[in-house]
Amino acid sequence: VISSGPARAGVPSSRQGPIALLCAGGALPFAVAEAMRLAGRQALIVAIAGIADPGLDRLGAHWLALGQLGKLFALLRRENCAGVVLVGAMQRPTLRSMRIDAIGWSYLFDFLRNVRRSDDGMLRGMLRWFEDQGFPVLSAGEVAPELLAPEGRIGQLAAPSEALAAAAQGFACLDAISPFDVGQALVSFGERIVAIEGAEGTDGLIDRIAELRRLGRLPRSGRDGLLLKGTKIGQSLKVDLPTIGPRTIERAAKAGLAGVVVEAGRVLVIEGQAVVAAADAAGLFLFGLKRDRSQ
Amino acid sequence: VISSGPARAGVPSSRQGPIALLCAGGALPFAVAEAMRLAGRQALIVAIAGIADPGLDRLGAHWLALGQLGKLFALLRRENCAGVVLVGAMQRPTLRSMRIDAIGWSYLFDFLRNVRRSDDGMLRGMLRWFEDQGFPVLSAGEVAPELLAPEGRIGQLAAPSEALAAAAQGFACLDAISPFDVGQALVSFGERIVAIEGAEGTDGLIDRIAELRRLGRLPRSGRDGLLLKGTKIGQSLKVDLPTIGPRTIERAAKAGLAGVVVEAGRVLVIEGQAVVAAADAAGLFLFGLKRDRSQ
Secondary structure, three states: OOOOOOOOOOOOOOOOOOEEEEEOEOOHHHHHHHHHHHOOOOEEEEEEOOOOOHHHHHHOOEEEOOOOHHHHHHHHHHOOOOEEEEEOEOOOOOOHHHOOOHHHHHHHHHHHHHHHHOHHHHHHHHHHHHHHOOOOEEOHHHHOHHHEOOOEEOOOOOOOHHHHHHHHHHHHHHHHHHHHOOOOEEEEEOOEEEEEOOOOHHHHHHHHHHHHHHOOOOOOOOOOOEEEEOOOOOOOOOOOOOEEOHHHHHHHHHOOOOEEEEEOOOOEEOOHHHHHHHHHHHOOEEEEEOOOOOO | OOOOOOOOOOOOOOOOOOEEEEEOEOOHHHHHHHHHHHOOOOEEEEEEOOOOOHHHHHHOOEEEOOOOHHHHHHHHHHOOOOEEEEEOEOOOOOOHHHOOOHHHHHHHHHHHHHHHHOHHHHHHHHHHHHHHOOOOEEOHHHHOHHHEOOOEEOOOOOOOHHHHHHHHHHHHHHHHHHHHOOOOEEEEEOOEEEEEOOOOHHHHHHHHHHHHHHOOOOOOOOOOOEEEEOOOOOOOOOOOOOEEOHHHHHHHHHOOOOEEEEEOOOOEEOOHHHHHHHHHHHOOEEEEEOOOOOO
């Protein structure tokens, strides 16, 4: 149970202004902003100081520290924002970097409790704050559906049927650990799951495979192994959608993996053309697997 | 379904000779042999060439390659062995190192298929061969019960109640991945599970924690984090019992972990006195948690 925080600002208003992109780290904020621009959707870029990429300045970003919730809500009201998207990689922030303002303090206890719990808890908690202030929270997939992984073969290379069988088993394993909020990805070699993502993230997971090969714990040569990435059962689809980009593919290729399977419609693909080009160049298959589940 | 291999040698005989310790790598064979010696139980040491520790020579080991099953069965019959224990760390062997003999060849197809599947499959398959030849397979815990982790506090330091709560949650996570045969250990920080063991093994898992701390992905300072190790649901308790030793504790201490919780009665503790001494010296708690389940 998450406390609903300070006094509610009344019922959600039907504002008509831009969608506010509240940007954390990494390349995803750029991809979402670009997709919205190409589709002619209005965006207000708000970057989290110390976490977001400084390059967001080029997109006219408003910079705020994570604790400046008073300023943020004022900005969103002034711009008549129709909704908020939380986008990009969060880090567990240091207290000092948060620059907590008067309204921010009133949320701090709630925030810290959620930080202690898990990534999901942290993000869900923040999400509630915006909705309590009358700003609907949308998912990156809603404002930039162009980024969602399509169903079926994505690059040139077809996924072997054994890989799709391994993917089904791997997704079942990820489902099994969903309640424990550990990770959203794993790597299997044939029918054998060899690594589950933890706090190291997907890049660290892939690097681990390279290391296991180097140590002879996995076959040293030959393109083998499957990276699998998808959503957790019951996770909010509004925040923390799994993401891949060209770097993911390059890393997977370097680790000798044979291919990547992502959950279709629920994984964001950053710089899709570069992703496909990287997969084709390295000889990796890339596949979007539709998962049938209600959540 | 595992094929039962070549013709059965009839019903299990009630032989009265020594227990054959079929020794793979690592320190466990020494610990089991020593525990049996101290308890006055007769053992025949059979070491797998290229995998077992050469130091087993000191215990008068008979050396055989993994594929020399004909020779092995003949030895077991000659010595009138009452049973067989498979003990020590298996590696996926290279074909050349196996030196497959005439009888060995007849098992090869079965073996290779199991190697492809998983550790469990490989071990379960081998286990069946011995039983088909009339040699009951016993667990290391049956012939050396002194090595099984006791219930409750093991070292000087008591385990905080939050750690035991985290352990209960962690074991539930390990149970959830049991059907996927991934690993037998994990590390949690408070309520957050940060790493699940995969092909890297427990040493690699602990090293990963040290690396995550170095990278700032986990708190850099302070003794924190819990290593958890237990059996998989439905795993054969006759082979591949989880094991810890003094090196495990030293590694955990170096990675800044606060303690270790193992499944009581189902985890082997090698060099128990050294384990306790290492935990006490480093200020780690060490606890055996009884798990209530029928298998």
